[in-house]
Amino acid sequence: MTFSFNITHKDPQSRARIGRLTTPHGAIDTPNFIFCGTKASVKGLSPLQLREAGTDIILSNTYHLMLSPGPDLIAEMGGLHKFMNWDGPLFTDSGGFQIFSLGHGSVADEIKGRRTTNRPKTFLKISEEGAEFRSYLDGKKFFLTPESSIQIQRKLGADLIVQLDECTPFHADKEYTARSMEMSMRWGDRSLAEHERHDDGKQAMYGIVQGGVYPELRKISCEYTRDRDFFSTAIGGSLGSNKEQMYEVVAMCSEHIHQSRPVHLLGIGSFIDIFTNVRQGIDTFDCVSPTRTARHGWALVKGAPKERVNLRNAQFMKDPTPVDETCGCYTCRNHSKSYIHHLFRVGETLGMQLLSIHNVFTMNRLMREVRAAIAGGMLDAVQKEWVV
Ligand SMILES: [Zn+2]
Structure with a gap:
């Protein structure tokens, strides 16, 4: 087993737990924080400085790396670990989040409750097959599917990878959120199938829980990820318009989520949010x-x-x-x-x-x-x- 997650202690007062998440590039103790090395660099800091500051694990964004320098170049340079000279555990996302938010940060703002207008200009089309968008660098068209996201993440070579999902905007109503969640579940199956086709024990995949602020939808999405062969679970999608709503959404999930797999909460990282969500059983966090x-x-x-x-x-x-x-x-x-x-x-x-x-x-x-x-x-x- 190159990947494992062992819960070594449970808090009797809450869902908080201590665990050890093992990857081919080492193990981390949880709860832990994953630093954002968006474009294969945690801005301003060398891997040595990161290590000296006690860092265990970092993440990089598939979206940015697929546009520049491209997954083939990184593969040619020996993979992301070697390219950026980070020898510890490494995480990549699916690229979906940035497709829906980049350009103007509108969906990112919406997810954190800052209501803005529509999809960014770089976003072109979403269909059952995948998402079409333009590079913000040179306007070139790209088409990201669940299969191509996994293929790109495979070339990058991070230890922990993520299924493709649709990032539902904050203002989406329940009906849209439900349809989007169902498509993300089908994308989850396609992501898993693509991963399993090439699985060599070097990568493990997160399934993503969607469902917005709706308890029934969150339950369905949690049960979906629980019943599939994901290694771990990430809570994504709209977390509401304020902290209280975010805590409620996480609480809705923590009840139904797979209890013995690692749980990641996407994009959250203030002190108070970490204390509150650790009590709901969150094992890892990331935030820029x-x-x-x-x-x-x-x-x-x-x-x-x-x-x-x-x-x-x-x-x-x-x-x-x-x-x-x-x-x-x-x-x-x-x-x-x-x-x-x-x-x-x-x-x-x-x-x-x-x-x-x-x-x-x-x-x-x-x-x-x-x-x-x-x-x-x-x-x-x-x-x-x-x-x-
Ligand atoms: Zn200091």
């Missing part, structure tokens, strides 16, 4: 926010109001203390808020890099403390230290 916000001057800080502070603020101009006195990252061991404030003021990219190191370290520290808290029955107390 730790590095994206770092590039805008935001530092994640344990116990800070709203979970973060902005180092651009004038109050830090003469502050000789580190970003977080309790943090052991490279940045906090070596640099002051005053210096980082200066770097952002004058536009030096080192500022972004130093804050990215700190934010990645902080997310990894959070996940370590979450695991220890579950083991010690201290989840409530540890949450109070992180979220005020």
